[in-house]
Amino acid sequence: MSRIALIAGLFLLVLGACGPKTSAIRTEEVSFTSLGDTLHGVLSKPKGKGPFPAVVMIHGAAPATRKNYQEFTRALVHQGVAVLNYDKRGCGASGGVMWYADLNDLGSDAAAGLSLLKNREDIDSDRLGYWSIAQGGWVMHFAHDRAPADFMLGISTPNITPREQIRYQVASVVLENGGTEQFAERFTRYLTGYVDYLRTREGYQAWMREDSLLRDDERMYDLEDFFAFSDLVHREPPSELPPFDSCQVNPSARNLDFDPVNSYASLDIPVLLIYGREDQTLPLRDNIERVLPVAKREGQIQFKAYFHADESMRDQGRFPEGFMDLMGGFVREPGMRIPTE
Known part of the structure; x- marks a missing residue:
């Protein structure tokens, strides 16, 4: 995985019966x-006239274009679902700058895509939803506020704040590489402290002192592939710092304390959240238990976890059996009950 994708991920911070095959x-x-x-993007559709149920794909934390998530797109289309996959803001042929956006801006982008589909005769406007992966799970709440969907389908969706996910993901990396919980917490404070400084313009001297200490800390040597100091580009004092909106950070870093549970509490549409039990970016149990109490009714928010899949839903490089059928079935019939076994 590229360095920029890894640091973007940290700043996140910074199936039943087979359906119709075409x-x-x-x-x-x-x-x-x-x-x-x-x-700009691509609308992929099944063979036939429609109208088809459809999803707007919402990207993860890294820069992405319509070329990302092609396996998901093909699988959904083969299940009879139309898919809008667009170049993320500032990526590919799309205008704007991703690094100056926040989650609300990305939500506006996805909402505009859904509005485009809603006015098409070949799209079923009563089965039109958001499909998201990772960071996109936060974004789809902002999108739904602007353009309400009929359902939400999330892969590796964080139901904690970006600040909490940074803490968990840093700890996973540090502990896996032989570090301690104390060092993981210290590095978490360093990363989130960087964003807090950019936002508040306070704590500059303390952060720079910690920056110097960590750069010389031998415990960082084995972690340099994961934590790239050079990606923290703003090191100027407050008087020289650009406005926060003009600082180059990942969108989730602008919303470090956004809590999606509050948004789930106001939803009254079917939601399916799918996870891999080998996902090292999320605390799976806490991620599920935080959301269940706010569901409007039994079965409104459903979960599926695959034992050996990771955060990209791969199990030894392959998708779990039934996974694609589950996604397609839910989009075609959002009220369906999801098998738990």
Whole structure:
């Protein structure tokens, strides 16, 4: 995995019966406007006239284009689902700058995509939802506030704050590489302290002192592939620091304390959240238990966890048996009950 994807991930911080299979995928170039910028992507559709149930794909933390998530796109289309996969803000052919955006901006982008689909005759406007992965799980709440969907489908969705996910993910990496919980907590404070300084312009001297100490700490030598000091680009004092909106950080770093549980409490649409038990980016039990109490009714928010899958839903490089059928079945029938075994 590339260094920029890893640091972006940290700043996150900073199946039942088979459905209909089609033999062809039709694609159509589309564009739409969000926050004054034009975003470009591809609408992939099954063979036939439709109208088709559809999803808008919402990206994870790293820069992404329509070329990402192709395996998911193909699988959903073969299940009879239309998929809008667009170049993320500032990536590929899309305008804007990802590094200056927050989760709300990305939500506006996804909402604009959903509005585009809602007005098409070949799309079933009563089965139109958001599909997300990782950071996109936060974004889809902001998107739903702007353009309500009929359902949400999330892969490796964080139900904790970005600040809490940084803490968990740093601890996972540090402990796996022989470090201690104390050092993991120290490095977490260093990362989140960087973002807090950019936001408040307070604590500069203390953060720079810790920065110097960590750079010389031998415990960092084995972690340099994961924690790249050079990616923390703003080291100037408060008087020279650009406005927070102009600082280059991952969108989730601008919303470190966003708690999605409050958003789940206001939802009254079907939600399916799918996880891999080998996911090292999320505390799975806490992630599920935080959401269950706020569901409007039994079965409104459902979960599925695959024992040997990781955060990308791979099990030894392959998707779990039934996983793709489960996604397609839920999009076609959002009220379906998900098997737990």
